[in-house]
Amino acid sequence: MNKAARHDRLFQRLCLSAALLVMATLAGLLLALVIGGWPAISHFGPRFFTSAAWDPVADNYGAAGPLVGTLVTALGAMMLALPLAMGVAVFLVEFCPRRLAHPLGLAVEMLAGIPSIVYGMWGLFVLAPWFALHVQLPLLLNLDPDTFWGKLFNGIPNGANIFTASLILAVMVLPYMATVFREMLLTVPPHMREAAYGMGCTSYEVVTYIMIPYVRRSAIGAVMLGLGRALGETMAVTFVIGNSHAFPDSLFASGSTIASTIANEFAEASSDLHVSALMALGLVLFCITFATLAAARLLIGREAS
Amino acid sequence: MKFDAVPSQSVMRPPSEAERVLDVRGLDFSYGQNQILFGVDLPVARHQITAVIGPSGCGKSTLLRSINKIYDIYDGQSASGEILFHGQNILNPASAMGADNAALRAKIGMVFQRPTPFPMSIYDNIAFGLRLHRNVSRADMDDIVESALTRAALWDEVKDGLHKSGLGLSGGQQQRLCVARAIAVEPEVLLLDEPASALDPLSTAKLETALIEMKDSFTIVIVTHNLQQAARISDYTGFMLQGRMVEFRPSSEAFVKPETQAMRDYVTGRYG
Numbered sequence A: 001m002n003k004a005a006r007h008d009r010l011f012q013r014l015c016l017s018a019a020l021l022v023m024a025t026l027a028g029l030l031l032a033l034v035i036g037g038w039p040a041i042s043h044f045g046p047r048f049f050t051s052a053a054w055d056p057v058a059d060n061y062g063a064a065g066p067l068v069g070t071l072v073t074a075l076g077a078m079m080l081a082l083p084l085a086m087g088v089a090v091f092l093v094e095f096c097p098r099r100l101a102h103p104l105g106l107a108v109e110m111l112a113g114i115p116s117i118v119y120g121m122w123g124l125f126v127l128a129p130w131f132a133l134h135v136q137l138p139l140l141l142n143l144d145p146d147t148f149w150g151k152l153f154n155g156i157p158n159g160a161n162i163f164t165a166s167l168i169l170a171v172m173v174l175p176y177m178a179t180v181f182r183e184m185l186l187t188v189p190p191h192m193r194e195a196a197y198g199m200g201c202t203s204y205e206v207v208t209y210i211m212i213p214y215v216r217r218s219a220i221g222a223v224m225l226g227l228g229r230a231l232g233e234t235m236a237v238t239f240v241i242g243n244s245h246a247f248p249d250s251l252f253a254s255g256s257t258i259a260s261t262i263a264n265e266f267a268e269a270s271s272d273l274h275v276s277a278l279m280a281l282g283l284v285l286f287c288i289t290f291a292t293l294a295a296a297r298l299l300i301g302r303e304a305s
Numbered sequence B: 001m002k003f004d005a006v007p008s009q010s011v012m013r014p015p016s017e018a019e020r021v022l023d024v025r026g027l028d029f030s031y032g033q034n035q036i037l038f039g040v041d042l043p044v045a046r047h048q049i050t051a052v053i054g055p056s057g058c059g060k061s062t063l064l065r066s067i068n069k070i071y072d073i074y075d076g077q078s079a080s081g082e083i084l085f086h087g088q089n090i091l092n093p094a095s096a097m098g099a100d101n102a103a104l105r106a107k108i109g110m111v112f113q114r115p116t117p118f119p120m121s122i123y124d125n126i127a128f129g130l131r132l133h134r135n136v137s138r139a140d141m142d143d144i145v146e147s148a149l150t151r152a153a154l155w156d157e158v159k160d161g162l163h164k165s166g167l168g169l170s171g172g173q174q175q176r177l178c179v180a181r182a183i184a185v186e187p188e189v190l191l192l193d194e195p196a197s198a199l200d201p202l203s204t205a206k207l208e209t210a211l212i213e214m215k216d217s218f219t220i221v222i223v224t225h226n227l228q229q230a231a232r233i234s235d236y237t238g239f240m241l242q243g244r245m246v247e248f249r250p251s252s253e254a255f256v257k258p259e260t261q262a263m264r265d266y267v268t269g270r271y272g
Helices: A003-044 A064-095 A098-113 A116-142 A148-152 A162-186 A190-198 A203-214 A216-232 A235-240 A258-268 A272-299 B060-067 B101-107 B122-133 B138-151 B155-161 B171-184 B201-214 B227-233 B261-267
Strands: B020-031 B034-045 B049-053 B077-085 B108-111 B189-193 B219-223 B236-241 B244-250
Touching: A003 A272, A064 A098, A064 A162, A064 A203, A064 A216, A064 A258, A064 A272, A098 A162, A116 A162, A116 A235, A162 A216, A162 A235, A190 A203, A190 B101, A190 B108, A203 A216, A216 A272, A235 A258, A258 A272, B020 B060, B020 B219, B034 B049, B034 B060, B034 B077, B034 B219, B034 B236, B049 B060, B049 B227, B060 B077, B060 B189, B060 B219, B101 B108, B101 B122, B108 B171, B122 B138, B122 B171, B138 B155, B138 B171, B138 B201, B155 B171, B171 B189, B171 B201, B201 B219, B201 B227, B219 B227, B236 B261, B244 B261
Parallel strands: B034 B244, B049 B219, B049 B236, B108 B189, B189 B219
Antiparallel strands: B020 B034, B020 B077, B236 B244
């Protein structure tokens, strides 16, 4: 074998080992979570997922509170961010004058680059007090606490609750989703747009009936990617969610997510069971996020062509 | 002789003004700084087929794209001059026709070079355009869909699968679907931009037959690079070169004895 061929084989092996290292890290991480979380899961059984009793003093752990908190804040964030992100993307692709499109697109991307701790501080010091004073308090005073709406918006008016956490998450995933949507809309072939305009569609009709259906599958994938981010987001949520382990009983109730619970308690976890319960929480989050991202990958780029 | 010479002669034998449903007069068109059309005239006679021929890049597609103002969806493209439709200049945004592009495009439909079925069923492809412009009952819709597909010579091939995706059809079928979709809204004028350039000879023949039969209901303007096609189906022919209308005459004369040197060279194949 000559020198060049040997060199090339070495290069291939190096690349292969880099790829294997990533796979090994993933497997090791999963294994560590399973081993670490197993004592808690085997100790509590299915009750670990259904009980909302999270009591480190009595060493009794049920993950229903953080589990529901994670899902509700993430889904709420998607509901808030989805129409806005779609609006931003449609504006950038369809209506924005060409010389504005580039700076505006850049600004949206920069928004995605702001560190989450900054969002968290803004949420705690600016958003939460404003929200408590101007939204929560008036609703609390004006709604009959026995009605459906009264129950939905019930809670201590301190601005730290499930809803403000969703709001912060929405702001965080919005630029990300808008960027992905924009790239998808740009893949709609120009002749498709022309054909639709050519038969007398208004811009609204072209966007709603032709362009969005054309990218539908990918768009669902993009939503899932955003959801994956929202599920695992830690710092910003920890700041504004109120960090109560109780099962959230209203939209304005304090709560917790899996990520915020882990961040808050890991340093202080003293008993083995507490550490194991947190590990088990991590495993649950890993599985949810992995499933979401896998589903997103399956959908993205699979447009009927 | 090459195409780069700006033609010096121009011969116009247009239909009388009373016959014209659409009249392009002195149309200039620019992409940014780049002027594509120079004072182009195109008189279009009612219920006739008008063909526009010429070498690639002569501006024939741009002329067509001006007539239903599809260029208007892009920045930096502008047309000036007159395109009279029902006596109004559609290029003037102050006229009733010029103000509402969507309404204009419902009256002046367009079929593009590449088949463009929408990502929906065959039935919905046709119903879609109709629902944009008026309320149609379910039963009426079925009739209109059948009639449009029949006139576009596609009904027999798709009647058993109307709810299958339009994307599953062959290229020729897709193009006839686009024709059916365009005529379902009953436009007055139908513009076709090299509609057969991506089709095999059999599909082309079907499309041509359909166009000739549609003449009774619509006024048709077709851009084509296929001289035989223009000779077979058109009543009037315009020959363009370098963004100018060089010769415009009834097709029966145009192909037999072209008067300008440029068109003579083109139809005898001397331009290669």
